[in-house]
Amino acid sequence: MIDGPYLLFLGDAPDALAAKVAQGIRDWRPDAAIGQFRMAGCRADMGLPDMTLAEAAAAGARTLVVGVANRGGTISPAWIEVLRSAMEHGLDLASGLHNLLRDELELTATAMATGRKLHDVRVPDVRYPIANGKRRAGKRCLAVGTDCSVGKMYTALAMDREMRARGMKATFRATGQTGILVTGAGVPLDAVIADFMAGSIEWLTPDNDPDHWDLIEGQGSLFHASYSGVTLALIHGGQPDALVLCHEPTRKHLRGLPDYPLPSLEALRDLSLTMARMVNPAAYVAGISINTAGLAEREAEDYLASVETLMGLPTVDPFRNGAARLVDALK
Amino acid sequence: MIDGPYLLFLGDAPDALAAKVAQGIRDWRPDAAIGQFRMAGCRADMGLPDMTLAEAAAAGARTLVVGVANRGGTISPAWIEVLRSAMEHGLDLASGLHNLLRDELELTATAMATGRKLHDVRVPDVRYPIANGKRRAGKRCLAVGTDCSVGKMYTALAMDREMRARGMKATFRATGQTGILVTGAGVPLDAVIADFMAGSIEWLTPDNDPDHWDLIEGQGSLFHASYSGVTLALIHGGQPDALVLCHEPTRKHLRGLPDYPLPSLEALRDLSLTMARMVNPAAYVAGISINTAGLAEREAEDYLASVETLMGLPTVDPFRNGAARLVDALK
Numbered sequence: 001m002i003d004g005p006y007l008l009f010l011g012d013a014p015d016a017l018a019a020k021v022a023q024g025i026r027d028w029r030p031d032a033a034i035g036q037f038r039m040a041g042c043r044a045d046m047g048l049p050d051m052t053l054a055e056a057a058a059a060g061a062r063t064l065v066v067g068v069a070n071r072g073g074t075i076s077p078a079w080i081e082v083l084r085s086a087m088e089h090g091l092d093l094a095s096g097l098h099n100l101l102r103d104e105l106e107l108t109a110t111a112m113a114t115g116r117k118l119h120d121v122r123v124p125d126v127r128y129p130i131a132n133g134k135r136r137a138g139k140r141c142l143a144v145g146t147d148c149s150v151g152k153m154y155t156a157l158a159m160d161r162e163m164r165a166r167g168m169k170a171t172f173r174a175t176g177q178t179g180i181l182v183t184g185a186g187v188p189l190d191a192v193i194a195d196f197m198a199g200s201i202e203w204l205t206p207d208n209d210p211d212h213w214d215l216i217e218g219q220g221s222l223f224h225a226s227y228s229g230v231t232l233a234l235i236h237g238g239q240p241d242a243l244v245l246c247h248e249p250t251r252k253h254l255r256g257l258p259d260y261p262l263p264s265l266e267a268l269r270d271l272s273l274t275m276a277r278m279v280n281p282a283a284y285v286a287g288i289s290i291n292t293a294g295l296a297e298r299e300a301e302d303y304l305a306s307v308e309t310l311m312g313l314p315t316v317d318p319f320r321n322g323a324a325r326l327v328d329a330l331k
Numbered sequence: 332m333i334d335g336p337y338l339l340f341l342g343d344a345p346d347a348l349a350a351k352v353a354q355g356i357r358d359w360r361p362d363a364a365i366g367q368f369r370m371a372g373c374r375a376d377m378g379l380p381d382m383t384l385a386e387a388a389a390a391g392a393r394t395l396v397v398g399v400a401n402r403g404g405t406i407s408p409a410w411i412e413v414l415r416s417a418m419e420h421g422l423d424l425a426s427g428l429h430n431l432l433r434d435e436l437e438l439t440a441t442a443m444a445t446g447r448k449l450h451d452v453r454v455p456d457v458r459y460p461i462a463n464g465k466r467r468a469g470k471r472c473l474a475v476g477t478d479c480s481v482g483k484m485y486t487a488l489a490m491d492r493e494m495r496a497r498g499m500k501a502t503f504r505a506t507g508q509t510g511i512l513v514t515g516a517g518v519p520l521d522a523v524i525a526d527f528m529a530g531s532i533e534w535l536t537p538d539n540d541p542d543h544w545d546l547i548e549g550q551g552s553l554f555h556a557s558y559s560g561v562t563l564a565l566i567h568g569g570q571p572d573a574l575v576l577c578h579e580p581t582r583k584h585l586r587g588l589p590d591y592p593l594p595s596l597e598a599l600r601d602l603s604l605t606m607a608r609m610v611n612p613a614a615y616v617a618g619i620s621i622n623t624a625g626l627a628e629r630e631a632e633d634y635l636a637s638v639e640t641l642m643g644l645p646t647v648d649p650f651r652n653g654a655a656r657l658v659d660a661l662k
Contacts (some may be wrong), residue, residue, distance in 0.1 A: 133556035233560030
């Protein structure tokens with residue numbers, strides 16, 4: 001568990017996209033971040049108060065979260081200097097970078113000297129069990145996609161927020177680095193050892209109250225040759241009651257696979273149900289979530305209406321329309 | 332790559348089953364093992380010459396292979412003594428045990444002092460790529476099962492042997508610990524990090540001659556909640572042209588999952604083809620391999636005939652009938 005509140009480190013982000021982890025935290029846990037730290041040349045801005053490390057510590061920040069991707073796959077000396085100083089000011093560090101904080105000798109030395117924690121959320125810190133397939137109490141909803149990066153995390157977070165606003169019992173269950181930094185806990189599924197993937201998701205979504213919903217962050221796609229195994233482990237470990245189909249209509253081919261067209265929503269529905277019903281015979285598709293960021297407003301409305309007619313399921317863009325109709329569709 | 336020939340270490344195996352790794356090597360690479368080493372109380376026997384370490388070294392053995400499961404999950408002091416002595420006699424060590432050789436201080440110290448290698452085939456020693464889904468030259472055949480442990484490795488090895496006996500170009504591609512020890516190389520897929528599973532299989536089965544066949548060892552089952560993600564990564568990374576369906580007819584439920592019945596062969600066929608055709612539209616089912624060890628001879632014959640009629644595909648038990656009809660069915 002990562003202690004909050006956070007100071008968001010934006011480093012020398014060349015643009016807003018490089019700081020998308022910070023943006024995720026800002027969007028979904030606005031209460032969690034009390035300030036931002038920007039270095040010279042930073043072109044990202046979360047609209048939070050700019051703070052020095054001393055100011056952040058004085059304001060109660062407990063953890064500096066690296067909210068920006070690093071360029072060239074290395075943690076630069078300029079970053080190291082800030083990160084070390086943050087620990088000297090009493091802050092833990094958390095990061096989802098491929099380069100681990102713990103692999104930087106200067107950071108581990110400072111962490112030892114100051115007693116601060118280094119959270120590398122990209123690597124698991126739990127010994128997960130092998131999945132046992134037993135049915136668990138409580139309800140689970142999983143977002144599945146025609147492709148990677150089509151809005152599965154956004155959809156689950158939007159449903160979680162809507163459900164909690166209604167006073168329902170709900171927990172967003174993070175399975176990726178950004179989700180873990182947003183919520184402070186979760187399973188970094190893409191870094192789990194193959195034999196323990198499904199078990200890690202059983203561990204993440206344990207027995208709960210009968211009226212409690214886990215909103216499980218999806219990963220990959222059953223149709224994506226690079227990551228389909230991760231997706232299937234998520235379905236079989238998560239035992240979802242409800243599925244939400246996610247799609248991005250302007251995508252020309254599967255992400256990173258130029259020779260692979262996207263599957264249809266019908267194919268996604270059928271295959272996802274086949275897989276989910278192996279572990280939960282009552283699994284159903286609750287609705288459809290479309291990322292219409294690439295469409296004009298009128299186009300988006302038309303597209304959503306046409307999908308809703310075609311598929312006979314509530315169809316929304318949670319960013320434009322909210323997730324209320326998806327939540328209404330849960331049984 | 333593990334250097335041969337081997338000395339098979341049977342330790343203090345309480346019964347033949349405990350030495351099934353040694354049995355696999357004995358069955359499939361009879362030329363690879365020149366002797367066996369048995370300790371007091373050993374109840375397994377591969378029918379190989381019993382040798383001291385000095386005799387094995389003199390006879391040209393290059394690697395002592397741990398061919399027996401350890402009791403209680405620890406490597407006993409008595410074993411350690413033999414393993415150290417083997418290195419002092421000039422042999423490398425290879426093991427598929429969960430307890431790694433490299434985690435035993437006495438073994439690593441001796442390995443350093445003698446310059447010998449410790450091969451822990453349970454853990455990957457390669458940085459695998461992320462799968463790119465690109466079509467590769469050459470042909471690939473993958474065994475898929477209604478369950479775990481239904482004869483997938485045996486089937487692939489039997490086909491490989493048959494094909495090489497016919498002078499065809501064929502390579503068995505190991506994806507599990509026993510298969511790796513049998514062939515001396517492979518990918519320990521169940522220990523690979525989630526994101527790299529499919530990529531490890533692409534790496535294992537690279538471009539080859541157009542008339543060359545990779546016989547890929549299957550793992551798990553698409554229907555098995557604990558391991559299905561591993562199986563799907565194998566299908567999507569392996570891009571099989573031909574599938575062989577594997578089944579064990581006396582199995583009451585999925586291995587380790589008492590609440591889960593076995594799927595039908597029709598369901599296995601349909602789902603496996605759906606998955607395989609995402610990456611290789613020409614994928615087909617070549618035949619069916621049934622492990623009839625639990626049936627009497629007449630029962631087995633009747634069962635094979637009834638499955639062949641029902642499914643319209645060549646159906647054999649490779650142990651009883653050989654794999655010739657499966658090889659004949661490859662296009």
